[in-house]
Amino acid sequence: MNAAQLERLNEHLGRLRLIKSRERLEALLQEASAKELSYADFLDQLLGEEVASKTAKNVTMRTSLARFPFVKGLDQFDFTYQPSLDKKQVQTLASCHFIEHGENVVILGPPGVGKSHLA
Numbered sequence: 001m002n003a004a005q006l007e008r009l010n011e012h013l014g015r016l017r018l019i020k021s022r023e024r025l026e027a028l029l030q031e032a033s034a035k036e037l038s039y040a041d042f043l044d045q046l047l048g049e050e051v052a053s054k055t056a057k058n059v060t061m062r063t064s065l066a067r068f069p070f071v072k073g074l075d076q077f078d079f080t081y082q083p084s085l086d087k088k089q090v091q092t093l094a095s096c097h098f099i100e101h102g103e104n105v106v107i108l109g110p111p112g113v114g115k116s117h118l119a
Contacts, residue, residue, distance in 0.1 A: 018050050074090070077114060081114070
């Protein structure tokens with residue numbers, strides 16, 4: 001690939017606002033050439049990174065807009081504080097398979113036991 005082609009590709013990616021793809025294009029082209037990847041494999045890798053980047057940016061933006069006083073994940077939940085809670089069941093619910101089955105989850109309990117943190 002010559003410099004003019006690379007410049008055109010970078011311009012196209014910029015106009016389409018595919019920022020991560022633009023950043024990674026040269027490295028992925030070199031990797032694809034070295035590993036002799038098919039066009040489909042190269043495109044899959046390039047677009048996969050773009051989707052992951054946009055998803056992460058979207059989560060960050062939405063979390064910021066929500067204005068949570070603290071951002072906590074499930075990995076920060078203290079299961080020793082709530083021993084009656086089944087850690088395995090909580091981790092199963094965290095996989096969100098209940099959504100695929102069209103089911104709902106209701107978390108009940110008195111104030112201060114970690115319902116919001118789990119949600």
